[in-house]
Every structure is written in C-alpha cells, then in structure tokens.
Amino acid sequence: MWLRIPMLGNIRQENFVRRMVVGAVLASLLVGFLVALVLVQGFRQREEQAVVTVENLSWVIEQSLGGAITLIDHALLSASDEASRQMQDGGGLDPVSFNAFLARQNARLPNADGLRATNAEGATLYGEGVLPGANAVGRDYFIKLRDDPNAGLAMSKPLIGRISKKWAVIFARRMNKPDGSFAGVVFSPINLESFTKIFSQIKVGQQGAVSLFDSEAALVVRYPEQNGFGSAIGKKVNSNLLQELIKTGKSKNAERAISQVDGVDRIYSSRKITGYELYISVGLSIEESLEGWKTNAITLIVIWLLFTLVFFSLTIQTARGWRQRVATLKTLEEKAELEAKVADRTRDLEELNRKLSALSATDGLTGIANRRRFDETFAQEWNRAARSGQTLALILFDVDLFKNYNDHYGHLKGDDCLRKVAQLLHGHARRSGDLVARYGGEEFAFMAPGMDDEAIFALAETIRKALEGLEIPHAMSPLSRVTISAGVAVRVPGFGDPPESLVMLADQALYRAKREGRNRTILAEDVVAAE
Template sequence: MLLALLAVVPLILDRVHLTETNRVERIQTAYAEVVTVAHRARDAQIETIEAARALMQVVARAYVATAASSSDCASFLWGFVSDAPWVTSLSVVGPDGRISCSTRRQVIGLDLSDRDYVNDVQRTRHYVLSDYLLERSYEKSTVLMAFPIVRPGVAEVDVLLAPIDLHWLARLGQGVESRAGMAAYLIDGKGTVLAGVQSRERLVGRHFGDHPLVKTVQAQPDGTATLEGFDGVRRIYGYTSLPGTDARIVVGFAEREVVGKIDRDSGIAYLHVAFFGLLTVMAAWMVGEHLIVEPIRALARTATRIGQGDLKVRTDPGSWAPEFAPLASALADMADRLATRERELRSVNEHLEELASIDALSGLANRRSFDARLAAEWHQAAEAGHTVGLLMVDVDHFKLFNDSYGHVQGDACLRQIGRVLTAVADGPSDFAARWGGEEFVLLLPGAGLDRAVAIAERLRLAVMALRIRNEGAPCGTITVSVGVTAHVPAADSRPQRLIEAADTALYAAKRRGRNTTVIDRDIPLAEAG
C-alpha cells in the first residue's frame, strides 16, 4: 500500500496543481472577457460614428443640389432618416444659428447660436462631433454630429445637425441583463451615467462623481478593477475610453458568480483527488490510468484545439468517471459561446460593410465603393496595358422634375434610372454606382471607346423609352446626358484623370443642349475651357 501511495502522490499533486492553475486562469479569463466586451462596444460606437459621417456627407451634398430649393425640406430629410436607424433626426441650422428645417417639428426655430459645435462648423467648415449628452426628452444618451452645408459662391454656411442614437449600447445592455449579476455603464467625465443597466435597474441620468468606481475608471483610459458597483455588489470590471471624449464604457461581472463557481469547482476537484487517491491505493495503476490520466489528457487536448480555433471539437465523457463530466460540459459550453459570438460579430461586420458600400436610394454602389473599385481596376489596367472606360451620366432638368412632382417621384425616377444603368452594364466587370444627387457613373474595365459610346447610347435611348413625364424639360420627358471617355492608364497616372475627362465630356453634353452623348476627345479646346 505504501508503494501504491508513492505511485499516486505525483498524480494527486498534479491534480492539485491543475486545479489551482485553472482557478487562476478562469479569473484571468473573466478579466479578459469584460475588457473584450467593453472594447467591442467601443468599436461599435466608432463604426456607428463613421457610418453617420458618411450619411451626413451625402445628405449635405444632396441638400445643396436639390433640397435647398424645395418647399418640403422636412420630407427631404425624412428620406434619409428612414434608411439610417442610428440617426434619430436631421435638422438644418441656418447662418443665424436657428433651426430652419427639421424632421422634428417642435425644434424648428430653436436658437443654437450659443452651441460650440455649431460655431465650430460655421468657422472651420469641417464636421464636428459633440460630447456625449443626455437627451431628456428620450431619456437616453446621444452624441450630436454637426456637418457643414457649403453652397458654391456663398460665404455663409448652414449646419446639418443629427443626434446619433447609441443603439450599440442598448444591444450590449440586453446581453448584460441576460447574465446574472452583470452590469454595463457609459459614464461621462463628471460621473453621470449616460446609459447603463445593473441587475435590471436603469441608471440613466444619475450622478456618481464621488463613487470609487468612477474615480478608478477615470484615472486611466483602459484597465480592469475589482470593487463595489453603484448597487453595492462587488464585481470584476473592465473599462475603456471612447476616442475623442472623456467618456468610459464599463462592463462588470459579479465577483461571486465568477469566484464562487471556481471555489465550488475547486472543492469538487479536491474531493476527486482524495477519492482517486484512496482508489489508487487499492488498485493503483489501473484506476489511476483509466480514470485520471486519460481524461485529463483528453480535456487538455480539447482545450488546446479550442484555443487553436476549432470550436466544433467535443469530448465524450461516456466512459470516464462522472467527476469529469462538468469539465467536459464547461468546455463544450465555452466553445458554443465562442462560436455564437464569432457568428454575431461576423454578421454585424457584414451588415456594416454593406451599409458603407451601398447607396440606400438607388440600390447601386455608393461613391466610396466606386472610388475603391476604380482604384483597383486602374491599377490592374496599368499593369496589363488595358483600356478603362467610364460613363458619367446626369439626369437632365432633374431639379425641375423635383419641383414639379415632388421628391418622392424624384426618388422613384432615380431608382428607375439606376435599374436601367444596371441593365445596360452587360460586361462581367462593369460596375454601376451613384455618384451623387442625380449623377451616376458606369465603370467599364477593358472597354474601348467604341464599346463605351455604344453602351452610352443604349443607356440614353433606354431612359427615353421609360417616357417619364417631365413638363419642365423641353422634350417633355426625362432624358440623360452622358460623358464618355476611355484611357489606357500610364504607369504614373492617377484614376482622377479618368473622372475629370468624363466630367468634362458630361458638361460639354449639357452645353450642347442635353439628351446627348459626348466623347471627351471630341470637345474643342475652347469648349473644354
């Protein structure tokens, strides 16, 4: 029995070591998880702000081109708000600092001339992001984005104003509420809770400036801490700062939920050690090998494969001692949660990528997506010596159409023309996009000038065949003007050259009476100037 005991002691010590190591690792995992959740919320906020900035740029340009002359400015703005759920409203602040147009009628006429973000935009003509504010009418936090509306030849600047809804934090709150003892907060630099939940208790608007948690998270941009929360519950907290602000995102797991489970598992593990020690004295090698060593090795292999990214791996504890079943179940649960989070993150990224590359009105690619595609095709054509063709299309007298039939019909007209543009783009690499306002572009990689002109004429005739009535136009229907160009990129040239050539041809088409196709090389020098 002494020899058997000597044989099992190393196994007992190894099990004790694994249990204590597991305890430390699980505590560290809890710290890492709260930091990961906080960083995920921060990244979602950054992506939301970037998407909102791109939308504001489109709205500002469209407002200058069309909405500024329309009597129904609110309807124009509503057309953009409905496609952007993170933007709660859109307002236009005039040069005098008063709101002249808004999707929220109750704020029209409100004087914002004393707001720093309005004055900064009017002075610098660049977009400005305000500090986080508590919007009491909605009982939630928000951040205001102000974007300049610059009209050619006009010194005064209007300001496009939009409150950005923190929907990403609401989704974080829903995940937090589903886990017992967890809490999540968005805290500004003064200690006011802008958004947050703890144990299903709403804290928006409450001030905790002197609370130890607030002082700790404001001491540095990122970190972890274990201390009592606003409700007196001791938690493991991870926090991170939001870029450009003094606000902090704070996420906490209840310490008793983390440490208590570890202590229970450790107690069970020590009982297992004693049981297997006695059993090994009676039948040292057989019992030790079958019920201790092999299960530990299998669990270690499973944990290693999960750490390497194989989230489908599972262990079968059917022939093991029942004490190992909780560990196998815990590993399987951890793998399932990691797989679920990976799918959720992939879905969110795909959705954000789609929003960033598609024009919401026409369904075509937006200008950002077009610029990226043009740069890639230009580079490939320069290496291969191929031609790149480009059509720049403008809807003739579209402002008169909007004035006569309204923006709803104007949007429908643009969607029809977008479908026609897609239909005539018959090449495998042809790429149609909305350039802005009533202008579209069609990129024709590998197309020579003859093919580009043929496609342009097909497009022009197809638009005429729609017979969209426009009483303000000379011919009585909607037509388009098309600028055509095709270039073989030089090694040191830029794709902007292609855009400038097509744009020059387009404006020549307008000067020649519209409803025509003009090639950039056919423009006389005097007319091009």
C-alpha cells in the first residue's frame, strides 16, 4: 500500500521513498566520511604530540645524564693531574695526600660509589673502601688505558661491583708518570641504579621505557625492567635507528618500532650523549599515546552508527526530509565540539612543553640557573667575547666544609644553606649579562662578561664578605660560621680556544683557595688575553 503525501504532486510514492532512501544512504556516507576525516586528523595530531613529547624527554635525559658523567670525568681528570703533579720530581704518590685528594673529589660526586686508583700493575692501592688484594689488571678499562695513552675517558661493561655487590659501570682515566709512561688508572664505579633514579623522574607512562646503550648497542641499563633490575643488562639490540645513531652520532626524528626487549610497540627518540660513547633511547607506548584518541574514535563511530540507524528508521517510517537536516546539523555540531576539545588539548600540551623547558633550565633546589643553562649561556658568551675582543670573567664558588655542615645539621638545613648562598649570589648579578648558576653540589658559578680582573676580584670579595656577614652558624668550621672560597679567572677568548680553559683556570684558583685555608678569593695567576 502506498503512503499518500500531497506535497509530492504527481510523483509516485514509490519514487519518493526510493529517493529518500538514496538520500539517507548518501547522508550516512557523508557523515561517515566526515567522521573518518576527524579520526584521521586526530590520529595524526596524537602521533605528532607523542613525537614532540618523546623528543623533548630524550633531550632532557641526555642533558641530565651527560652532566652527571661530565662531573665524574672532571673529578677523574683532576685526580689524574694531581697524581702527575705528585710524581713530577721523580718520586711516587704520597698515599696520605693522594687519598685525601680522592676523598675531596668523591665528596662532590653524588652518583659515584667511591673514587679509587691503582698502580701500574693494576693493584688498587688508593681511595676509600679498597679491598685487600683488589686488582684491576684484567678489567677491560684497565687494559684499554694501559695500552692507549690517548684513550681519554674509558667506561667498562656493566659488572657486579666487588665492594657494593650491585650492578655498576666503571669510569676511568689513565695516570701518567713524568716521562709519559703508564702509572696506573684512577676510576669511579657508578651504581646503575643511580641512572634508573634519573630515568624514573621522567614520566613515560606504564608501558614507556628509557634505555641506555653503549657503542656496541648493548643495553647498559633500562627503566623499567619487567623481570627485575639487571635482567636485561648486556642484551644487544638490533635496531636500525640505534645502529645509524651509533654510526653517525647524529640524532634522527623519532620513529615507531616494536621493542626487542618486551615486544611493546612504541615511538622512540634516541640521542648520543654529547662527548661520550653512550646513547639514550626514550620510548612512549603507542597504545598509551593513542588512548584518548581510541576513546574518541569509539564514541564517534557509535554516534555515527546510531545516527545511521535512526535516520534510516525515520526515513522509512515518515519520509520527512527535515529529519535528515536536523541529524546532519547535530553531527556537524558534535564534530565542532570534538575539534574544540582537540584544540584545547593541544594548547594544554604546548603549555606543558613550555613549563618543562623552563624547569629543565632551572635548579630545583635553589631556583637559579642549573648546570645545563650555564653551559649553554657560557658557550654563547665565550663565542661573543671572542668575536668582540672583550673579556669574559668567571668566579667559581665552593661552600667551605659543606659536607661537615650537612653531617652535623642534616640535609634540610644543608639545602636551606645552599638556597641562602644562591640568593646572595643572585642579588649581586645586577648587570644584564651576569649569570649565576648552581654548578654542582655546593659549587656555584658567576659569569660576568666584560669585567677585568680587578673588578671581578672585588666582586668575589664582596660576595665572600657578605656571606660572612650573614653569620650562618657552622659548628664544624674553625670560624663557627658558613664561609665560601672563590676562584677567579679572566680571559679574552681567542678563536678556537675551548670555553673549558677559563673554567679550568677558575677551578685551579678555587683549589688553591681551599689549600690555603678556605674563606678567601684567589685570582688565577696564568690569565692570558687571547689575541
């Protein structure tokens, strides 16, 4: 039986129903196409957001880990130089003096498990916690440094520490006699769990992973490990992205791959730790990255299916065209709402990235610039001074007997002391180019472009006396109050001169200030204006 609709005129009711069905099908396909476009766009946005996030995370970890290793390397270099200095008159090492030097260096290494040294035969004779009969002659790092005078910093394969009984890697440098021959190695074991503590501070999700590899693509440490700490250490990974990074040393854009360790599909960003044969890889789970998108996709598909069923039902039952228009407008409104939500989420992620960038350049304890920001700014000012021919001045401050202060008053008081010192230094950075940064532990750096040696020395003395004037109690100090020592260096950089040369001058002056009784300022004696 035909349904009579007067508005159709002479058009047969059968044609009307057929046209309405065709119109309903076309409308349903159109809406489905729009839903597909929205889903594809949302999927791409989620992938792009995951790529930006994982690249930012890998950069932050690379900077943090690289800074920790550099701190250890500086301590090893200082110990090697001290050994050469003690042997320069043809004599051997003074055990008492050298052990005291190693202890001072070790106190500045929060991630190190001791600082020790061997003789040329590999016997471990110097440092704290040396086991009787301990010998490193068969260790890979010892062999490398013994046989290659230019080996630089050597790192062992992961091993179980003889003293700590925990997984560790050993960083070592060669010690030379006055004639350049091999005198032994100075080394520092680093507990691999200290690396996982750094990794655990980065939020990569429950299925994310942070891995550290050596130059042979062997896993040094991974966070998290499904089968317990150490279960995956030493496993080699056959990854094209990692192999190319090891070969070229250049980071590529993030790529998607299935993990050979746990089979999880992730987006990976890998980077070489600058200056060292170590490679960091950060992976975010595809499933977790797309979790919100999947929920939106299911919601949209369900809405589209319901729309189609309802629209077809109403079309067959009533053949009223206005219902198609209402349903289409409703779907477009839902699309606009979804796009607004996606835009809001994008803005939230951009704001989060800006905050993450700011936090990565600020020391969390003192609120002043951290080591990474200092290194970047210092390198820029060094190059600028080299171009302009101006001086660049640097002060390295070190809180005197801070370990004793911490041991006596506790870490909370120690942290408060460091904050007061940082505030004092920051208050004297009055020029636009001045920068105060926490250099590491209880050490601070004050960079002052354009200052000569007299002005920077006077500034260092002013700060030192100002801290004395605060009269912060220090029961373990001979002066009964907190004091600082300062090493001052000034240079006019020459093109090609490394920025580290000025740091070394200031560091040497600081060590001299420590040796001469602390609570004093020493100007580096070998300041040379580069031409």
